[in-house]
Amino acid sequence: MNNRQRALAVLNYKNYDRLPIVHFGYWHETLAKWANEGHISHEDAKGWGDGNDIDKSISAKLGFDFGWTSKAGSNVEILPSFERRVVEEMSDGARKVLNQYGVIVLEKDGAGSIPMEIDHMLKGRAEWEEHFLPRLQFAPERVGINSELKAKLEDENDLEIRGIYVGSLFGMIRNWLGVEETAYLQVDDPDLFDEIIDTVGNLAYKCAQTAMSITTAFDFGHFWEDICFKSGPLINPRVFNEKVGPHYKRITDLLNKNGINIVSLDCDGMIDALIPTWFENGVNTMFPIEVGTWNASIAPWREMYGRELRGVGGMDKKVFAYDYAAIDAEIERLKPLVALGGYIPCPDHRIPPDAKWENVQYYCEKMRKAFG
Secondary structure (H helix, E strand, O other): OOHHHHHHHHHOOOOOOOOOOEEOOEOHHHHHHHHHOOOOOHHHHHHOOOOOHHHHHHHHHHOOOEEOOOEEEEOOOOOOOOOOEEEEEOOOOOEEEEOOOOEEEEEOOOOOOOOEEEEEOOOOHHHHHHHHHHHHOOOHHHEOOOHHHHHHHOOOOOOOOOEEEEEOOOHHHHHHHOHHHHHHHHHHOHHHHHHHHHHHHHHHHHHHHHHHHHOOOOOEEEEEOOOEEOOEEOOOHHHHHHHOHHHHHHHHHHHHHOOOOEEEEEOOOOOOOOHHHHHHOOOOEEEOOOOOOOOOOHHHHHHHHOOOOEEEEEEOHHHHHOOHHHHHHHHHHHHHHHOOOOEEEEEOOOEOOOOOHHHHHHHHHHHHHHOO
């Protein structure tokens, strides 16, 4: 079997020869460290991207089969994006920067974490209609499937798993407005709140529909959201279900109609309260199942939702910083989860800078032996 066949067999509860060894990419600081240690070149560290040739080369050196985040699809973001510019230079060397989403963030050289949000361009209807709504209109060039990619996707000799990115229905909105303003807008201007959600949902649907008209040679669909924190969602689950749920349903129905039965969704944090909306509206594969401080696992979800709920992720990436014994213990923890079926272990987010190259290699080798 090839890696594509293996992944689809696992997620569809069919027989397979061994489990595919899957990753979720790396922090750039991780790759820079590994380059300094001589494991990869500095050119590869700088040129890495999800699914590109460098990604495949690094995967092979470590022992991974592929990364789950490698997908074709459409640009459903603000188009054109806002021009990045420095708004203010701070006395300590930090900078207030307007980013591509219309958000002013605080940046500082050497900081590896997500920049702190200072302010947001989108504050109400005036900014929405002037700066955002015109940038969220459908255009054919949003759909990034040219004739060369179409031929590759439809080539049965190509052994790569084929995902299609079908958008973000609330995560992008949270990016533009910020968490607090998103919460306030539901009350201060419910009509605008609905209009923003519907605009984003309709654009995502139109892009997916256009992509499906070009080719249906995809193995799974994939959403991105990131709308949960370590203690729960950043939106009221009832509101999310009522306002956003129908848009998921339209898109997953479209995918199903075109023969795509696996639909995964990337959301960090404790996602339990939002799973009902996703699951009931056609999203059946949770990713990356962050172990975090709350011990996320597919096991209780499987008990609640049954075999239709699949998963990719749930491997505690922190063990890459420890030793072989810690990795062995993590693989033992994963064994009963893999035995449930419909589940592919994967580091529960990007591999961080404290990860040791030899530990990641050891993990891939041991996984191949444990689940061969």
